Amino acid sequence: MTGAIDARLAELGIDLPEAPAPAANYVPWVVTGNLVFIAGQVPYRDGKLSHVGKLGNAFTVEEGQACARIVAINVLAQLKAACGGDLDRVTRCVKLGGFVNATPDFTDQPRVINGASDLIVDIFGDRGKHARFAVSAPSLPFDAAVEIDAVFEIG
Numbered sequence: 001m002t003g004a005i006d007a008r009l010a011e012l013g014i015d016l017p018e019a020p021a022p023a024a025n026y027v028p029w030v031v032t033g034n035l036v037f038i039a040g041q042v043p044y045r046d047g048k049l050s051h052v053g054k055l056g057n058a059f060t061v062e063e064g065q066a067c068a069r070i071v072a073i074n075v076l077a078q079l080k081a082a083c084g085g086d087l088d089r090v091t092r093c094v095k096l097g098g099f100v101n102a103t104p105d106f107t108d109q110p111r112v113i114n115g116a117s118d119l120i121v122d123i124f125g126d127r128g129k130h131a132r133f134a135v136s137a138p139s140l141p142f143d144a145a146v147e148i149d150a151v152f153e154i155g
Contacts, residue, residue: 005087008123009076019081020044020074023141029082035094036082036152041074042144043067051145055136056106059145064100064108068115071148075116076123079152092127092153093120098134099147109134116148 009016022028022039030037043050051067053059059067075096076087083089098113100106113134121128140147 003086003088005090005123009087012122014073014123016073016077016080017045019077029078031082031154034091034153034155036079036154038075038078038082038150038152040097040099040141040147040149041071041078042141042147043070044074045070049142049144052143053145054101054103054106055108055112055145056103061108061111064112064145065115067146068098068113068148069119071146072116072119075148075150079150083154089154090124090127090152091155093124093130094151094153095131096120096133097149098132099137099140100134101138101140101143101145101147102136104136104138106136109136112146113148116146 019028026039028039050070051059055064080087096116100109100112117132
């Protein structure tokens with residue numbers, strides 16, 4: 001039997017991938033108390049990076065938003081693993097941290113990370129409203145266009 005969040009994902013046509021393995025010496029998520037900390041995720045889709053390069057050069061804001069949405073789906077895959085497969089345990093998205101691989105003159109980081117924020121709110125409703133930061137970085141691992149980490153509260 002699927003839960004409410006799985007049903008919502010199905011309504012949106014989202015099939016969560018298997019949680020990607022970490023790329024270095026860290027764990028992809030940590031549960032402490034009632035908080036789940038999700039390590040930074042990048043835009044892996046079908047086993048490869050979907051967006052490599054910088055915003056302001058290789059990608060438009062709209063393409064960056066699509067990238068951030070893919071990253072958010074990977075965040076949710078890790079969250080589902082941390083919740084033992086039951087996303088209905090999520091009581092709140094506490095915070096998203098958004099890193100945008102961008103040229104020095106790029107200033108639309110918040111609009112790019114809206115691709116992730118909008119998806120989280122669309123899935124979880126009011127429980128998805130969160131604090132956030134969105135900053136540029138001169139480079140990101142594997143030259144990924146976006147990286148996002150997250151904190152969720154679970155019951």
